[in-house]
Amino acid sequence: MQNSTILVVDDDRRLRDLLVKFLKEKDFRVSSANSAAEARAQLALNKVDLIVLDIMMPGENGLELTQSLRESGNDVPILFLTAKDSVDEKIEGLDIGADDYLTKPFEPSELTARIRAILRRNMQGGETRKEDEILRFGRLTFSLKEGALQDETSKIQLSSTELILLKTLAQSPWQPFSRADLAQRIGHRVEERTVDVQITRLRRKLQDDSRHPKFIQTVRHIGYTLCPD
Incomplete structure (x- = not known):
């Protein structure tokens, strides 16, 4: 570099x-x-x-x-x-x-x-960036290029904040992002606790079990990482 x-x-x-x-x-x-x-x-x-x-x-x-x-x-x-x-x-x-x-x-x-x-x-x-633009989460897919999360039949509506979080995490799957970093991506006035709330909502959209999450995993003392199929 x-x-x-x-x-x-x-x-x-x-x-x-x-x-x-x-x-x-x-x-x-x-x-x-x-x-x-x-x-x-x-x-x-x-x-x-x-x-x-x-x-x-x-x-x-x-x-x-x-x-x-x-x-x-x-x-x-x-x-x-x-x-x-x-x-x-x-x-x-x-x-x-x-x-x-x-x-x-x-x-x-x-x-x-x-x-x-x-x-x-x-x-x-x-x-492999172009191949990686489509990420899979069970029966859901996310197009990084189009910013679209959908199942086999329809598009799943994401809020603007959820979309920023998913796009940010999807650009570097399996890489941990701190809460502070994710908060900054959303906006300067966002608190880290807000990130936790938005991640919980995003997990629901991904049909991810919040008690045992598979797709958005919590990295202890750091933040979150995205783990597509």
């Missing part, structure tokens, strides 16, 4: 320069762009292992750039930076192909940890 090439795309020059400096200090190779158009030029000229992408940019924004890249078959991992603590925006970002997101302001050390986690997942499972 060291010496991986990171492309930082943000129209805020001060933040962009700070991110470039910080990531270089962590032994990443780093390039930068101030717009979607400049990012496209960088991608055309250089191999990039991951993009750190601001959502709110003038002109073509981060969501539009991501959707365009995915539609063209470009699967470069993307970590969104967003100033909005919006569940809908996070779901939209995951739906169109983002790998993760951070809400501004954030700790640089958390950014580094998330980058390394994405790169590690990509190295370990990148070749």
Whole structure:
């Protein structure tokens, strides 16, 4: 993962320069762009292992750039930076192909940890990522790409919070996620106890026995992990 090439795309020059400096200090190779158009030029000229992408940019924004890249078959991992603590925006970002997101302001050390986690997942499972987009839970299936949980005949309705949790866990099956991490994914003002409540509801949707859960298992002193069939 060291010496991986990171492309930082943000129209805020001060933040962009700070991110470039910080990531270089962590032994990443780093390039930068101030717009979607400049990012496209960088991608055309250089191999990039991951993009750190601001959502709110003038002109073509981060969501539009991501959707365009995915539609063209470009699967470069993307970590969104967003100033909005919006569940809908996070779901939209995951739906169109983002790998993760951070809400501004954030700790640089958390950014580094998330980058390394994405790169590690990509190295370990990148070749089978498309096959892994359909996860099975007994007679239920979950499409990571479409965000759809369904049985043989119908789609099962998920709340926006349940969908964020399931998508987050499904992107890295069998990897433990802490309650604090899951709470942050849902929103800054969410308490860890709320995560427990939402996990209980999600288990019911997956028809998982809350007394002896199979699909969402509790990892003692850490949090939860998703264990599909």
